[in-house]
Amino acid sequence: MRIVLVGPPGAGKGTQAAYLAKNLSIPHISTGDLFRANINQGTDLGKQAKAYMDAGELVPDEVTIGMAEDRLEQPDAAKGFLLDGFPRNEPQARALDAYLERKGLRLDGVLDLEVPEDEVVKRIAGRRICRNDGAHVFHLEYKRPKVDGVCDECGGELYQRADDAEDKVRTRLDVYHRETEPIIDYYKQQDLVVTISALGPVPEVTQRAMEALRRTG
Numbered sequence: 001m002r003i004v005l006v007g008p009p010g011a012g013k014g015t016q017a018a019y020l021a022k023n024l025s026i027p028h029i030s031t032g033d034l035f036r037a038n039i040n041q042g043t044d045l046g047k048q049a050k051a052y053m054d055a056g057e058l059v060p061d062e063v064t065i066g067m068a069e070d071r072l073e074q075p076d077a078a079k080g081f082l083l084d085g086f087p088r089n090e091p092q093a094r095a096l097d098a099y100l101e102r103k104g105l106r107l108d109g110v111l112d113l114e115v116p117e118d119e120v121v122k123r124i125a126g127r128r129i130c131r132n133d134g135a136h137v138f139h140l141e142y143k144r145p146k147v148d149g150v151c152d153e154c155g156g157e158l159y160q161r162a163d164d165a166e167d168k169v170r171t172r173l174d175v176y177h178r179e180t181e182p183i184i185d186y187y188k189q190q191d192l193v194v195t196i197s198a199l200g201p202v203p204e205v206t207q208r209a210m211e212a213l214r215r216t217g
């Protein structure tokens with residue numbers, strides 16, 4: 001399956017993607033995680049992305065689209081993929097369509113996670129992620145690590161993302177409404193969108209998502 005996950009910052013895209021990717025045996029590809037890994041490793045790509053990310057703004061398309069396509073070229077993505085955080089505006093959605101068309105492929109579905117803004121703010125405020133692997137995600141209230149500040153999965157240090165500060169979250173939500181929400185309509189025209197509520201315990205949301213994905217493709 002080839003799936004795109006959309007939803008506001010803090011909706012739980014990364015959290016759900018980890019379970020969905022496992023259930024569906026496809027790689028979870030998060031452009032945010034890829035950028036953060038590049039920043040940690042001090043690569044040129046990381047240097048280009050950092051200021052935009054810290055400000056809560058989108059990294060320019062020419063950087064992002066190239067990085068996403070490189071990742072999609074890797075062998076594990078040949079059997080399908082779950083994209084999290086890409087595409088994030090209409091030019092990126094068009095670039096992905098063009099890329100897939102060149103390969104003779106198409107998307108199977110776009111899963112839209114709906115969460116009210118006050119819940120998103122709570123989810124972001126309590127989030128802590130692992131320095132070693134951005135896919136190891138915790139929450140001070142909803143998913144406490146066994147030892148404060150230490151990742152349950154690998155022992156890495158937990159930290160708060162710079163863009164999770166309150167003023168940056170406001171910018172990210174504005175960017176989401178302005179740039180990313182329009183791609184939901186873009187994909188509705190292709191009849192690809194399934195919308196679910198992402199409220200409630202994580203396993204319940206995963207179950208809802210799996211049922212919704214069965215209705216696509």
Ligand code: AP5
Nearest residue numbers: 009010011012013014015031032053059085123127138139
């Ligand atoms: P990115 O990393 O994609 O961030 P985002 O879209 O803002 O989304 P988040 O990762 O903040 O939230 P999430 O939905 O994954 O939620 P999570 O599962 O962690 O992008 C960051 C930046 O990178 C962008 O601002 C931009 O600068 C750049 N970038 C990335 N992609 C780009 C692109 N394509 N183009 C240009 N720039 C790009 O969950 C949040 C918290 O809630 C966690 O603590 C979790 O434990 C908790 N939680 C999850 N589910 C539940 C639940 N059901 N109940 C209670 N708590 C829950």
Ligand code: MG
Nearest residue numbers: 013014030032
């Ligand atoms: Mg995420």
